[in-house]
Every structure is written in C-alpha cells, then in structure tokens.
Amino acid sequence: MSEFVLPSLGADMDDGALVSWLVGPGDAVERGQIVAEVETDKGIIEVECWDDVVVEELLVEAGDTRLAVGTPIARFRSADESGSAAQTTVPDETPQRQGTVEKPAAAQRITPPVRHLAHELGVDVGRVGATGPGGSVTRLDVKREVTATSAPPGNGRVKASPLARRIAADGGLDLALAAASRTDGLLVAADLAGLANAAPGTKPRRGGQPGVDKSQAMRSAIARSMERSKREIPHYYLDMRMDLHRSLSWLEEFNDERSIADRILPAALLLKASALALTEFGDLNGHWVDGVFHHSEIVNLGVAVSLRGGGLVAPAIRDAASLTLSEMMEALTDLVARARAGRLRGSEMAEQTVTVTNLGDRGVDRTFPVIVPPQVAIIGFGRVVDSPFVVDGELEVRPIVHTTLAADHRVTDGHTGGLLLLAIDRLLQEPQQL
C-alpha cells in the first residue's frame, strides 16, 4: 500500500487544485498513465503515476481547493498485491433488463467501479466512447457523457474563437454541443466539424474551469520565479556569433527530400547542438539547492514557449541529447502544441535541468536570458541574420546567429561558459553529425 501525494509540478509550485480524477477506486493504473489533472499557476498539468498500481482509495475530491505539494491525495496498492476489487476485466455479470435496447455490454471493457459510477449518474455505458487502456471505459469517459448531455444551450456562454463563432452563427450550430480540443475550453473552427449532423448530447464537451483568471496566475508565477532568480543568482553573460551557413545548407538539402510533415526546422538543430554540448559541461546542467550544486547525468532541456495571449512556459524535452533530429523536431512540435493548448504533463514541468530560449527566427538579434531557478544556466538564440562574416580571410555574407549564455557564477566561471558556446558552435559546423 502506498500513498500518492500531490507532486511538485515545477520548482516554484507550492500548491495546486486537483481539478479532476481520471481514475477511481479499483482501477488498474499502468506506469506513466495520467491519473489526475491539477491546476497550477502554469495552467492545467496532467499528473502521471510512475508505478503499476491499483487505486485503493481517493483521499481528495476533485474541486477548486488549493492543496499543498505533498498532500496525500490517493492510496494505491501495487498491482501484484491481491485485493478484493482488483479485477480489471469483468465477467459479463450485469443482467440485461428485459426489453431495453442496449449495445451488448460484453463488447465493452469496463471495471465494476466505473460501471457503478455510470449507473449512479444514469449514463448508458453502451453510448460512452472508450478511451482507456485496451479500449476500456474510464471514469472520465463516463463524466464526459454526463457533461455532454447536460451542457447548457446558448452560444453566448461558450468560449470560442471569432471564426468558430461566425461559423456557428452562419450554420445555426449550437456551440455548447461542440467538444473543445484545447483544455482551456476555447472552441476553434475544427471542433465544429460534424456538429451540424450531430444529435444533441452525442458530443463530449471538455473544457477548463471558467472564471479563473489564468493569465494573472501565470504572471504571478513568472514574477515569483524571476524575482528569486535576480535576487539570488549572480548571473554572468556571454555572447558568441555563430555562422549557420553549413547547418542551414545541410538542412535545406535534408528537407528537400522530405514531405512537409517531416520537415525539420533550424530550431531542432540548435536544440540538439545545445543538448549535446551540455553533456560535455556537467556544471551547467543541474540544480542549485540549498547552497549545493547537483549535477544531472541527463539533459532535460527546458524549451521556452511563449503562449498566445501572454505568458511563458518552459517544459522539458527529456534526455534531449539522446534524440535524433527527427525525434527532436517531433518532440518540439508536440511540446509547443501541448503547451499552447494547456496540456503539459507533470514530468515535463518538474524535471528541466537547463533551459533554451527564443528559438530564433523572429524578433531580436540576441537575448540576455534570466536563469530559471533552481537551474544554473540558460542558452538564448537570437534571430538568424545575413551578416558580413570573415571566412578564411575573406569577407562573406553568412547567416549569423548570436548565441548567448547566462550562467550561475556560484557554480561556474566564464571560462566554462565560453567552452560550452564554443562546443555548440563546433557542433553546428558539422550538422550531419547531429
């Protein structure tokens, strides 16, 4: 038996609200499965469980109450401990009522607790879409069905993009019946596909909690973290011009042969070069905690992603140095999309060992980034600009990027930081090795 506590989802997180449970008593949970959604100052974060367990009891109900990090929220037992309610597949024991027309329940994998919940809420399990492991019906599936059937009509009360609103108005669609693909609940045009033909109550509706000013909460979180950084961390700053001619030429050729969906952006190259270089300079990769530096063996690269409508998050690409360029691009695309839609996972928000900011193609020439505590370094890329550059004694026009490093002087000196920048430059001159 073990207690599952509210994890820290970021170094600056003190508390969070458990907004929904995705599992319930009796449910089997696989390692890495998302078990709950927690609202933090950085948005709604999906909390994973890192063991194979069975849920014994939920100790906290979903709601708006702020819980301190470390609060026990559930009791689990390990998957091999026996227990009375440990069945995950169910004999088809539910008696079919005579005369009712139901989809055969045998076709659906559903645990007794979920079936019980469905029964309590008056949900016909045959109509519920199954999204759980192995096609099983989860608690969330049941709850979605309830929300869908009880969603209030009236397009004015629903959050939607201007385009989605216009399409709904033109087509006489009820926005309340649409399912938002984003967790902030904002409906976009694509969410309306098929709505015209849908019968009321057939679409699940997902959305964030209305009424909470999330951008203000995020602003406060950034403020706390950056105040602490500037108060505690003696930054030093380094700047180096890097010639991207070889990298970009190589990338152009690489992309030419590929379909658009497999295209790799220069940002992936910059991230890979940074991650590889950081494996050589361990003193720039890790955490400063209570006066001691803890080096991290693997590079969990925090990637600063600006959010539409303001705010910033820097979730981690885990073990970034081990990824191929294609994997890096895939990870980056996925991370940016989920960051902007508010669907980040707990592990991504808590395990960054170093950060990279400003992925370079727009905006300013160079950045002077601020370290995210308890990390000890942050790398910044400015935009790539065609500039005069001396190559072998000749003046040439080359695509140049300013790469900057801000690092914690308590842990390293400028010499180490300079070597890191040199290593990144060296790697970018051999893109085929990345």
Added chain:
Amino acid sequence: MTTDEAKATIFEVLDGIAPEVDAATVEHDVELDEQLDLDSMDFLNWLIGISKATGVDIPQRDASEFLTIDGAAAYVVSHAAA
C-alpha cells in the same frame, strides 16, 4: 476547388493555430508575417494543416507561395485534384 473554398479551409486551419485571430480583419494580399504573430513553428503547422485538409502536397521550395492568404489560396486551387 474554388478560391473561396480554399480560403475557407485555409482560415479554418489558421484558426486552430492562432485562435485569437479574427479572420475578418486579415488582409488577403498583405504578408501574414506583417499582420499576425506567427513563428516558424506556427507557419510550418499551418502548411501541414492545409496540406492535410486539401490533399495538396507542399514541398519546401513552394513555401514562399504561402506568404499571403491570396497566394496560399491560388496555390491550393491550382494544385488541388480536380
């Protein structure tokens, strides 16, 4: 595919990427870069979305045809299967 149909699709894809944009305020003949806050990732996702929605393949060398809404629509119309 007509130009209007192409534009409807193009705006729908854009809506998924930049939902704060009011399509009615976007100038069709002005570069998107000057009007909207799109980074290279957004732009790439926009092209991928248009390609998926229309079945039109968009090789890298043609990405520069997509700087404006008019340009994007013209490309899609001329490359769409009849």
